[in-house]
Amino acid sequence: MVDLFTVILLAASALFFTGGTIGLVRLPDVHCRLHALTKADNVGLGLLIAALMIRADSAADLFKLAAIWLLVIAAGAATCFLLAQSARRPSERRGP
Amino acid sequence: MSMNLVWWCFAGALLLNAAVGLRFVTTRAGSADSFLAALLIGTTGVGLTLGLGEALEQMRAIDLALALALLAAVLGVAFARHAPFAHARSTQKARDDG
Numbered sequence: 345m346v347d348l349f350t351v352i353l354l355a356a357s358a359l360f361f362t363g364g365t366i367g368l369v370r371l372p373d374v375h376c377r378l379h380a381l382t383k384a385d386n387v388g389l390g391l392l393i394a395a396l397m398i399r400a401d402s403a404a405d406l407f408k409l410a411a412i413w414l415l416v417i418a419a420g421a422a423t424c425f426l427l428a429q430s431a432r433r434p435s436e437r438r439g440p
Numbered sequence: 441m442s443m444n445l446v447w448w449c450f451a452g453a454l455l456l457n458a459a460v461g462l463r464f465v466t467t468r469a470g471s472a473d474s475f476l477a478a479l480l481i482g483t484t485g486v487g488l489t490l491g492l493g494e495a496l497e498q499m500r501a502i503d504l505a506l507a508l509a510l511l512a513a514v515l516g517v518a519f520a521r522h523a524p525f526a527h528a529r530s531t532q533k534a535r536d537d538g
Binding site: 347350351354357358361362364365368369374377378381382385386388389392393396399401405408409411412415416418419420422423424426427430 | 443446447450453454457460461464465473475476478479480482483484486487490491494499502503505506509510512513516517519520521
């Protein structure tokens with residue numbers, strides 16, 4: 345039963361990662377590519393973490409997996425914002 | 441089908457995705473988008489570490505993935521801070537000409 349759920353979650357995760365890569369290759373602009381990288385890949389990673397969580401051996405592993413996912417999401421959000429800002433026109437880059 | 445084979449197939453699919461993405465980002469996306477590699481490596485690297493850790497039945501792979509996630513945060517921010525603004529200008533010029 346656990347194996348069945350694991351296979352389903354892994355298949356969904358691979359699907360999201362593939363969708364993210366297709367979006368990275370086929371989207372026209374750097375800002376759209378950032379969407380593909382940040383959202384699709386992070387959802388794929390979240391599904392992979394879910395597949396690992398239902399197989400976790402101890403509570404420490406469970407919390408470590410949750411921490412990994414939250415860290416990757418936070419890192420992705422911060423990096424995405426900074427990259428998008430650096431890709432804009434120089435006149436509209438800086439705030440006050 | 442054993443569970444181990446499923447993990448190997450998943451790791452292989454993820455590696456293929458990372459390879460295609462990196463190939464695109466470094467050669468065909470133009471120099472203005474090469475900093476996307478930082479995000480790509482961060483996320484798929486963590487996924488690969490976890491998947492391969494399960495495939496090889498290593499228990500310490502989760503700690504490794506945690507360290508990698510922390511480093512990916514720092515690397516991504518460092519990369520973004522030093523992304524050359526000249527690339528942004530070249531993108532803008534292409535947009536103005538076209």
